[in-house]
Amino acid sequence: MRHTLLFTLRRALLLREISSLIMLLVVILVFFALSPLFLSRENVGVVLEIIPELGIVALGVTMLMIAGEFDLSVGSLFAFCPIMISLFVSEGIHPILSIVLALLLSLLLGGLNGFVTLYFGIPSFITTLGTMLIWRGAVLLISGGWPPPFSSALPTAFLVGRMGIFRASILWFAGITVLLWFVLERTDFGNWMFATGGNQVAARAMGIDTGKVKLANFMLCSLLAGFAGVIQSFRLETTLPSMGGGLEMEAIAATVIGGTALSGGVGTVIGTVIGSFLIRIIDNGLVMARAPSYWFRVFIGIATILAVILNTFVRERARKMRC
């Protein structure tokens, strides 16, 4: 009896997501103690409305990071994709076609990140630092500093339509989470991703096309970043050139808080969902507690470092538990 209990405890402690989950629960309790309104219907609605935008970006970053690469350009694509939609619509292209074209363009730009990184063999950190600056510059250039008008012809309901206290975006987030979880944990491609990020030499030796695996994840990551940008733009009914500024850092923070290793080969989808919740809840809770907004960055910084320390420490301990 004691044996199985210990065994279960060890299994639980070895879960990648465990430290982020504990932190999330603690944070919720603390904010609830500070302000009971924190768990009110309205506020929960507010949180659930902003989470998908970070969460979807972070899921893409997670997948790519597991495959062993980085993407810093997600925040810029987050702004670029909706701006392109506005641009296409203002050129007289059908709104739905405009959305499809802009998403395809995001996919293509992800392919470009991948191609430059893999073909020239340079670190993706450098490639995507470059494209981050390029696409942000392009956004500013296109908008000329002025947000282009948001067309009322755009069908926004399928992405951000209201359903009680929820918006449709939470369903998209849930759907994407389930899909990516499935791909990562239950398909051969997921196994190739872990292998590619975990030991590229071994993966190649076993006949896995690691370049293809990485390229697909670069494209997925950019597509999701663009898609999340469209969600935010549709929610706010505007296309601000400043959208998604600093989002790459939040997405990476959500990813590593959730237990994904910066070095690749290790990570979970659920952890990143928890990490995204944690970041947006800290954001919202600080507002509810009337703390000055700059505390947000301080807390995210602390949460990131703490999560990784906890993760390492807890796993170390759990491994030594013999049962």
Added chain:
Amino acid sequence: MERKNLVEMVNIHKWFSGVCALRGVDFSVGYGEVVGLVGDNGAGKSTLIKILSGVYPPDEGKIYFEGKECHFSSPREARMLGIETIYQEAAMVPKMSVMRNIFMGRELARFRVGPLAYLDIPRMEEESMKALERVDLRLRSPHAPVDELSGGQRQGVAIARAMYFKSKLVILDEPTNNLSVKESERVLEFIRELKKQGISSIFISHNLYHVYPVADRIVVLSHGEKIGDFRKEETSVEEITKLMVLP
């Protein structure tokens, strides 16, 4: 010319930007034979087996596998013919489970959806435990991460994988490096198990004493040339040691 061996490499030459790594090496492996490939560091052992496993093409010379001439353009092609190479550092993904490592790149699928295959996890669990039992390796669960295994156990997993996928030739490049005496002994057991199943193997080491107990034949390389090729009954440790030290 009749070819009775699984592998025949004839007159193999290889240069690396002016450096001659192999000059005119003939090398063969019989069916079910364990060949020990020994020689000092830099003798050309790894280069020879990298040519055999499709990593590099030879600059000169011919390779026959099961009597047919082969021109491998990738390790994948060699693997498809049944040549499995186990490099110590490159054999496993440490953070992945034993099961996922065994089936890496050759996953068992229940069905396919577009470009994706849905993994048949129960069957992979079962098959990986069976494969491990065949090399007498008993692990608690197929989900244990490889980095929790000892170096010898990892070699065992790699060999179980080679057996499972019906390899005809298993090449082990310095499998006993950095292993304790006891662990090295286990690797030798794994190689004996391969032989029992009729699978040929090439066991590379710079340490003759690791190779000698299991090898049926011992090939000695020195400075890119073959300087000895003995059936074990026709030679002794002393003779080979002398040969390795002399030139």
